[in-house]
Amino acid sequence: MADFQTHEHDVIVIGAGGAGLRAAIEASAAGVSVGLICKSLLGKAHTVMAEGGMAAALAHNDERDSWKTHFADTMRGGQYLNNWRMAELHAKEAPDRARELEAWGAVFDRTKDGRINQRNFGGHRYPRLAHVGDRTGLEMIRTLQDHSVHRGMTIYMETTVTQIIKDGPNGRVIGAVGYDRPTGTLHYWKAKAIVLATGGIGKAYKITSNSWEYSGDGHAMAYNAGADLMDMEFVQFHPTGMVWPPSVRGILVTEGVRGEGGVLRNSQGKRFMFDDIPDNYKPSTADSEEEGWRYVLGDKSARRPPELLTRDHVARCINREVKAGRGSPHGGVFLDIAWIKTKLANGEEHIKKKLPSMYHQFITLAGVDITKEPMEVGPTTHYVMGGVKVDGDTQMSTVPGLFAAGEVAAGLHGANRLGGNSLSDLIVFGKRAGEYAAKFAKENGPIKTDQAAVDAALKQTLAPLDRSGGENPYQVQYALQDMMQDLVGIVRREDEMAKALDGLAQLKARAAKASASASREYNPGWHTAIDLANLLTVSEAITRSAIERKESRGAQFREDFPNKSEEFGTFNHVVRKGPDGQMQVIRQPLTPLRDDLKQVIEENKNV
Amino acid sequence: MSHAPAKASSETRKQLFRVWRGDKTAGTFKDYTATVTPGMVVLDVIHQIQAEQANDLACRWNCKAGKCGSCSAEINGKPRLMCMTRMDELPTDMPVVVEPMKAFPLIKDLVTDVSWNYDVKKKIKPFKPRKPDAPDGTWRMDQADVDRVQEFRKCIECFLCQDVCHVLRDHHKHEEFIGPRFLVYTAALEMHPLDTEDRLADLRKSQGLGYCNITKCCTKVCPEHITITDNAIIPLKERVVDEYFDPVTKLFKMFKKKT
Ligand SMILES: Cc1cc2nc3c(=O)[nH]c(=O)nc-3n(C[C@H](O)[C@H](O)[C@H](O)COP(=O)(O)OP(=O)(O)OC[C@H]3O[C@@H](n4cnc5c(N)ncnc54)[C@H](O)[C@@H]3O)c2cc1C
Ligand code: SF4
Ligand code: SF4
Ligand code: FES
DSSP states (O other): OOOOOOEEEEEEOOOOOOOHHHHHHHHHHOOOOEEOOSSSOOOOOOGGGSOOOEEOOSSSOOOOOOOOHHHHHHHHHTOOOOOOOHHHHHHHHHHHHHHHHHTTOOOOOTTSSSSSSSETTTOOOHHHSEESSTTHHHHHHHHHHHHHHTOOOOOEETEEEEEEEEETTSSEEOOOOOTTTTTOOOEEEEEEEEEOOOOOOGGSSBBOOOTTTTHHHHHOOOOOOTOOEEEEEEEEEEEEOOOOOGGGGOOOTTTTTHHTTOOOEEETTGGGGGOOGGGGGGGGGGGSSSHHHHTTOOOOTTTTTTGSHHHHHHHHHHHHHHHHHOTEEEEEEEEEOOOGGGGGGHHHHHHHHHHHHHHHHHHHTTTTOTTSSSSEEEEEEESOEEEEEOTTTTBBBBSTTTTEEEGGSSSSSSSSTTHHHHHHHHHHHHHHHHHHHHHHHHHHHOOOOOOHHHHHHHHHHHHHOOOOOOHHHHHHHHHHHHHHHHSSSBBBBBHHHHHHHHHHHHHHHHHHHHOOOOTTOHHHHHHHHHHHHHHHHHHHHHHHHHOOOOOOOOBBBBBSSSSOGGGGGGEEEEEEEOTOOEEEEEEEEEEOOOHHHHHHHHTTTTT | OOOOOOTSSSSSSSEEEEEEEBBOOEEEEEEEEEETTOOOOOHHHHHHHHHOTTOOOOOOHHHHHHHOOOOOEETEEEEGGGGGGGGGSOOOOOOOOOOSSSOOOOEEETTEEEEEEEEEHHHOOOOOOOOSSSTTTTTOOHHHHHHHHHHHHHHHOHHHHHHHOOOHTTOOOOTTHHHHHHHHHHHHHOOOOOOOOOHHHHHTTOOOOGGOOOOOOOHHHHTOOIIIIIIHHHHHHHHHHHHHTTTHHHHHHHHHHHH
């Protein structure tokens, strides 16, 4: 039996991005003991990278905005597969959560009358994104981090959780095991409730805006613990990632560039987004360049420029231009913000003030001055709409005591997420998850340790170190990323995805033999070998769900089924571990929409 | 119009890297030959070595775009972010030397124990806002009044300024001096238009503001271009002087104490 350290908390929160921090703050406030665990140092989670802003219908820049329009925008963006209860709560509670950040010390950009300033973003009818230049995520995570360290929780930094422990196959959660990265010591946390806030899965793909942390750990741990996953076919490919030089391919170029007036052009200099505006967005989209610019300036009678259509659509249009041979030299298209200098006297300063980190990123990494020349951009794997299926009010999964919030949870975004709706998601549902996890812990008394289960989990964690002579885990990971990029990417086909399933089976066999050299101290080879198993699980969930969805909707585009089908608009896909250990994909009918919310959607159809 | 990065050579070349390998107990430089393609940064090379030659080479990173402050190291002797250091700005005729930060205890290879920074921050009095300005519980602030604070809040906590500051690096005053990062942090709180807390006594007594002799080394290494010395430290020093050594203020304080 392996040596390990034991810790005991009422609630453990796995993940310290916006969702995890907010959950931990809330649970602490409820008076329970909280342990907060994260793979990196505190303050380095993905949330720190978020750029453009946080959506909340504060109605500071346009008094016509309200929770109702935000709700309707979110549902339309998600192609009505959203968990509508979550979309409702999100739209209603985001403004309070944003104001709360200000009360905790966040300093957002200001309007002329001294309130929180809001910017335009894709799919949002009104300027709705509270922001700080293009470093909104940094502001959020630092505010929450600095607030949380005075709240008496225990923080385990650079510590990875590998498995959730339950008190029997159909039981509740009783804890989790993992290891700390610096020393490789094994840990067991006894806990009455667990909040997963582990973020996404982007490392399953080669071209991605996501870091090493995004190996789908929370998704895989929940699945292995018997929880349902949902909507796993919906992976968001952000339309604008860097494409050149090769080493920075995939790094994000914020949608804020387009919000501030940036336009997309092909190699012929044409603004191709005007050529393809989906019918349900026609009433709200500008039909001339002139009208689009007036919208950017805040003219309330003007409609959005087509560059601000939803991400799935813009990404596909870029893909089409490149395939048709109208791309930029390195296989993207041009994103031009410098042109606003022809419209604004202080254009150059304006760009540097509103998009400072984009300016810095391009000048340093690509040698491109965005105040003078266009950027080259193309789609990059960015976000996963799919995740742990949760109850809309409490965020509890189908496993008692296991909660999920933030990117790891499914429901709010349906088939496609609107930009800015993630940061608000984190604080709205992070808070709820923390609140209800604390409540669960209080109401569901003592737990006992299942020593055999703990031992088995720890043994599995050490397995890559115990093997020798196996394959280099990095090589297996690269092979997986290449394959998912090629076969289950932005444009999908049945035959290619069937090939991917075969490929996944082979990669699984290789991963099971991958080995890491013997030392446990800060050994990234070992960590990569452990993460691989999770990446393979989520890749399989994505592929199987995508095969079953024989239509194109939101982020899923099927070349062999290019249209939306009414039938497929009536259910979500749920992924579950079958009794034989095989992965099952099940159709879960949508819950009928409440009448008053139906009305809200109807009222907002044409605005 | 050219979109190739400035100065980028279009060719793939070999480059010798000299990377510190070791832990608390012992260590040495090890040489690796890397394949460098156009546009690569130092972090790319470290990843390449990790994936192909040394799976257990320890380094930190997250964003690869200068936003998270994880990948701090010393490159050819200079404290820098590995992800924002382009290969084509380094000399090619000598090995690229990569070492961990020196002001903190080593864990392994390029990874140091920076937990001291987190402990320091915890001791600084948190944000305490004034009463809300509006009945709905919100405040009003002008953009002009938050510009300075926003500059400080750009900090990505890379701790490169802590690494380069001689008070910490050479004189090891970690017990008495909070370092430039936390002077910036304190300045951000002190100059926050809504904040009502007083941190000047702590700065003077337990946080060692007086140790800083304005060498400006911290400002030079800050990847976020925060004007640490001129905009944060000097104004804090001035506030402390005004509060404690200015005769008028002193008199006023005595008077206040009596009443
Ligand atoms: C470059 C970029 C820009 C973006 N811009 C925007 C934007 O402008 N607006 C917007 O709304 N959204 C944006 N997003 C999306 C948004 O930032 C993320 O979806 C969101 O931050 C996720 O937050 P989270 O709290 O769910 O997870 P994260 O912030 O990613 O945190 C996950 C946490 O889980 C921990 N973790 C993971 N696995 C384990 C494990 N096994 N054990 C222990 N801990 C674990 C990690 O260490 C980390 O602390 C952007 C994303 C990227 C990548
Ligand atoms: S200016 Fe002060 S804080 Fe900065 S490096 Fe010099 S002594 Fe240290
Ligand atoms: S002030 Fe600058 S150098 Fe210091 S930690 Fe912050 S970003 Fe890094
Ligand atoms: S990896 Fe984030 S700053 Fe370098």
